[in-house]
């Protein structure tokens with residue numbers, strides 16, 4: 503097979519492991535047999551899988567090479583809006599790998615699990631403190647799973663009041679998972695529009711909120727990266743009709759130590775530990791979407807719940823009559839919890855506040871540096887991310903997709919594109935707090951150069967990316983006829 507050298511020095515057209523196999527090659531050495539031979543029944547030895555025959559170094563090089571074709575936060579800036587792809591300090595991974603934690607067994611007795619239970623209990627308390635809420639469940643496995651748990655809590659609340667409601671209000675700036683979670687709970691989504699400043703007006707909510715509406719589900723900061731400034735007035739309207747306010751807190755990275763959702767009228771909130779609290783996000787690894795609630799809703803939280811007893815020991819309580827039940831096997835993704843616990847302790851209150859301040863500063867710096875080049879639909883201070891569009895490049899026949907693909911040639915992961923849906927051709931940039939000014943300046947410079955290319959050399963954008971393992975994909979065919987092997 504012909505090999506070409508890519509710009510980054512990687513060998514392209516790598517054969518599959520099976521194609522590299524050479525009969526008789528082996529990557530292990532087995533000691534000489536020193537026990538009596540025993541013949542196994544043939545149904546146990548027949549039909550062994552045909553594994554490739556390779557040496558250890560062949561295998562190591564193969565997988566190392568594949569990993570280098572990937573792009574991750576450890577390789578460069580990854581400004582994927584709404585995803586908080588920040589750098590996750592490795593020390594948190596070290597704590598999560600400590601044998602006493604990594605090998606703790608979910609079926610071990612309570613008396614030998616006191617340490618793990620204490621970590622979970624303390625983490626719940628820290629998250630209460632950060633969010634200004636009264637109780638937390640750590641069970642949900644992801645943000646959307648947390649939304650489902652939170653909506654089940656709201657459902658249980660109305661059921662207990664004696665009358666279930668049929669609708670839920672969801673603004674156009676909410677995350678796409680919100681209506682899906684509400685629908686799973688049987689609620690009909692009532693979509694409302696944000697105002698000319700990209701946020702919700704209390705009057706818009708007042709018009710649709712009634713006594714058949716379970717509440718509102720909003721994302722704050724919203725998916726335009728803007729803070730819902732009218733949140734208190736909105737929550738007053740919803741509460742006055744007996745509804746509850748669900749806050750999607752996946753964007754907590756913008757407001758830690760600055761705003762406590764529990765203090766501005768939010769009743770139920772989920773967090774994404776795999777965005778804000780030190781677990782890498784994406785790649786299909788485990789995450790966690792804890793749900794925080796106000797005191798009045800604590801009784802509905804999933805079981806088992808962790809209880810601290812008077813003698814400072816911890817136990818799991820399974821018999822809670824109003825609980826929505828279990829959301830996951832055992833107690834959730836414990837190693838993700840350990841990373842969050844370790845992160846919160848290493849950062850401290852001041853450190854977490856600084857995280858949010860820097861995340862917001864960096865996004866505003868990018869917004870101000872690029873707003874004369876790319877169209878900025880909402881020219882107001884943003885939170886942790888800013889949203890441009892391709893309107894200024896339309897006259898050159900260049901789209902957001904072309905510019906995002908070209909960014910890869912400059913060594914950056916593309917930002918989120920075509921989301922949020924409220925703006926046409928969105929380019930949503932979330933730099934996070936962990937990028938240095940130098941890196942952010944490089945990123946700004948790259949986007950400025952790309953805007954110049956759009957005008958003077960659009961061809962180079964149409965065919966981008968040029969240096970990646972695979973070039974521009976036919977996205978329709980890729981979705982309809984996925985080729986998962988190579």
Ligand SMILES: *Cc1c(COP(=O)(O)O)cnc(C)c1O
Nearest residue numbers: 584644645646677679721750752
């Ligand atoms: C990422 C995100 C979610 C969904 O979280 P998952 O863990 O991917 O399920 C929900 N809401 C917002 C605002 C998000 O950014």
